[in-house]
Amino acid sequence: MFYIYKTSCISPQSSYGSPALSELVASAGNKLMAQEPVYSGIPPGILRRMGKAVRIGIGAALPLIADKQETQGIIIGTANGGMEDCIKFLNQIIEYDEGKLTPTNFVQSTPNAIAGQLGLMQSNKGYNITHSNRGLSFENALMDVDMLLAENKNAKYLVGAVDEISAYNFRIEWLGGWYKSEDSSNLNLFENESDGSIAGEGAAMFLAGNEKQGSICRLTDIHFFQTDSAGVVKEALTKFLAKHLPSGKSPDLFMSGENGDRRMQKYYEACTGSLAANTPVLSFKQMCGEYPTASSFGAWAACEILRTQEIPMHMLRTSSSTSNTPISSIFIYNTYKGNQHSFMLLEK
Amino acid sequence: METAELKSQLKKQIVEFLNLTTIKPEDIKDDEPLFGEGLGLDSIDSIELIVLLGREYGIDIKDPKEGRKVLVDINTMVDYIEKNRTK
Numbered sequence: 128m129f130y131i132y133k134t135s136c137i138s139p140q141s142s143y144g145s146p147a148l149s150e151l152v153a154s155a156g157n158k159l160m161a162q163e164p165v166y167s168g169i170p171p172g173i174l175r176r177m178g179k180a181v182r183i184g185i186g187a188a189l190p191l192i193a194d195k196q197e198t199q200g201i202i203i204g205t206a207n208g209g210m211e212d213c214i215k216f217l218n219q220i221i222e223y224d225e226g227k228l229t230p231t232n233f234v235q236s237t238p239n240a241i242a243g244q245l246g247l248m249q250s251n252k253g254y255n256i257t258h259s260n261r262g263l264s265f266e267n268a269l270m271d272v273d274m275l276l277a278e279n280k281n282a283k284y285l286v287g288a289v290d291e292i293s294a295y296n297f298r299i300e301w302l303g304g305w306y307k308s309e310d311s312s313n314l315n316l317f318e319n320e321s322d323g324s325i326a327g328e329g330a331a332m333f334l335a336g337n338e339k340q341g342s343i344c345r346l347t348d349i350h351f352f353q354t355d356s357a358g359v360v361k362e363a364l365t366k367f368l369a370k371h372l373p374s375g376k377s378p379d380l381f382m383s384g385e386n387g388d389r390r391m392q393k394y395y396e397a398c399t400g401s402l403a404a405n406t407p408v409l410s411f412k413q414m415c416g417e418y419p420t421a422s423s424f425g426a427w428a429a430c431e432i433l434r435t436q437e438i439p440m441h442m443l444r445t446s447s448s449t450s451n452t453p454i455s456s457i458f459i460y461n462t463y464k465g466n467q468h469s470f471m472l473l474e475k
Numbered sequence: 476m477e478t479a480e481l482k483s484q485l486k487k488q489i490v491e492f493l494n495l496t497t498i499k500p501e502d503i504k505d506d507e508p509l510f511g512e513g514l515g516l517d518s519i520d521s522i523e524l525i526v527l528l529g530r531e532y533g534i535d536i537k538d539p540k541e542g543r544k545v546l547v548d549i550n551t552m553v554d555y556i557e558k559n560r561t562k
Contacts, residue, residue: 175494195538
């Protein structure tokens with residue numbers, strides 16, 4: 128696969144700029160809303176038209192592509208893009224009886240508004256694409272970068288993912304039972320054994336290339352698939368780990384995408400059951416909430432742990448101690464709604 | 476509606492429609508150019524303003540040349556609204 132040199136993240140936690148993850152920021156109203164920074168790099172005339180997904184996506188990406196010559200392409204994963212603007216646009220069609228409509232909401236609502244706007248702002252005329260594949264949008268973007276880097280050995284690419292909470296989407300997902308019906312908090316997300324999770328949003332960006340020098344870590348492999356069978360997940364994991372690790376050896380850390388939805392537990396338990404019993408298990412959805420590209424936050428958090436060699440205590444799900452030996456490998460498993468699954472292995 | 480009141484209402488609507496978060500309605504001068512120098516609006520904003528006139532005042536500007544004469548400053552917009560509004 129490829130190396131990761133720089134990362135940037137706008138999330139509900141203090142993740143932007145100089146991350147401070149030791150204190151867990153609490154959710155409100157079953158939602159974890161992104162903490163938006165001051166967007167000094169975005170001209171005010173452009174910023175005022177942007178919806179939240181576009182703002183956080185561009186805000187997170189700009190620090191990584193300040194050097195315009197360095198990045199040969201921009202690849203973004205998003206399930207919904209600017210959903211809030213999309214709904215505003217659709218509502219206007221009804222409200223104004225299919226009369227004159229303003230272009231801004233429409234332009235900002237398309238999923239490729241983020242990658243497109245980044246390309247325009249940075250005069251980047253390279254490869255520019257957006258992957259929209261629900262809960263595997265980020266993973267598809269990573270796979271795309273991997274194929275691009277196989278063809279262009281010296282290139283570097285910006286890759287990342289964005290999704291926002293929109294009022295409409297929250298309501299639909301809530302009615303579908305994907306968010307908890309009772310008042311819940313991320314501070315005790317895993318204590319409440321009920322259906323659903325809490326909503327989240329965020330943007331995580333990565334600068335990727337083939338050279339080891341200057342890298343934070345390497346994305347050694349990624350595997351994603353669709354199934355509703357925990358047995359299939361377990362079998363796939365066994366094959367995935369056997370491909371990369373000596374027999375009987377587990378990664379240093381297992382980062383689990385569990386989200387407090389009891390219906391998803393069987394998938395995560397299938398994974399923990401396949402790893403060595405003393406493998407420390409971390410979780411990240413209490414930090415970012417559940418959204419289709421939440422695995423990008425997990426990947427960002429894993430990069431932070433590999434970079435700093437520090438694990439925020441609230442991430443630890445098991446009592447297994449993290450020994451004093453350096454953390455050199457993190458395995459991430461995530462499922463979106465129990466039918467889209469992904470494995471990622473990051474190594475120092 | 477008095478002209479002064481209409482000007483005040485239009486300034487509020489422009490700030491809201493165009494999401495001019497750093498500008499207060501009362502800071503917009505009546506003779507301040509909307510485009511280029513002054514408020515610094517652009518071509519996408521001109522479409523937003525034409526839609527605003529249609530929605531709020533029932534004015535349908537179809538001729539771009541007419542639009543250029545109307546969307547100069549607050550004075551020209553209010554003058555046009557007073558003469559052509561249907562609601």
